[in-house]
Amino acid sequence: MQCQLYRADKYIQYNNTKLKDGLIQMCEQKCGFDDGVISGNTLRMAQFTAMLNRGYALVTNWLLTLNKQWRFDDSNYTDFPISTTTLVDNQRDYTIPDKLLKLRQIEVLDLSGNYYPLNLLEEEDYRRKFENMQEEAGKPNSYYLLGNSVFLYPKPTSSYATLTAGLRFTYDRYADYFTVDDTTQQPGFAETMHQILPYLACIEYTEDKDMARYNVLKAKVYEPVIGLKSQLETLYLHKDANDKSKITRKRKSYK
Secondary structure, rough: OOOOOOOOOOOOOOOOOOOOOOHHHHHHHHOOOOOOOOOOOOOHHHHHHHHHHHHHHHHHHHHHOOOOOOOOOOOOOOOEEEEOOEEEOOOOOOOOOOOEEEEEEEEEEEEOOOEOOEOOOHHHHHHHHOOOOOOEEOOEEEEEEEEOOEEOOOOOOOEEEEOOEEEEEEEEEEOOOOOOOOOOOOOOOOOHHHOOOHHHHHHHHHOOOOHHHHHHHHHHOOOOOOOOHHHHHHHHHHHOOOOOOOOOOOOOOOO
């Protein structure tokens, strides 16, 4: 199945008061408002920005769990969902990256310049290994997650690991959300499906205010096969990783 892929040279802007085709203008139309009721009102702009972002988060969750052969990442980011931090001799705990939604892998850089993966410790194994916190530093082989920190076992040392950029995280991350002042910002998924965000925002807005409109909007998104959610899922389930029109990013070296 051949699918149209998102291209960066054509997109629906967040707020376009000139052409009247932005996401905010779509919200005005779907909610039955007059032109400018949202875009011309500071309070409503803040409210609908929040609702669009909640819809954006929902779409991101759908896409991240949908296709295990092709991992979704918001195309507004100019880098990959990979980050490194410097190891410190004999230091066990390190802060995990911001915007991390799901951790995919943690690796350590060896003295030959190659990253190798660490194994995740379950809580029982963590407690057993860390009962004696005086173990010798060495080559880390496992980790434990607690809050916003990762704990390495054993503690790293420059005799076994490269310290500079020595810890590498690969992860899924949150969407690059809108702000009230955005104009040209666009959703970081397929342009053909951008309209789903105004629908989701208007579903939330009309739920307690206009049940007739709410039911129409909800059916447009969630109706099986022909609903926008089903269309989005079909598009991404058949996304061809070898298609030449896929997005490219500015590449960074993590070694």
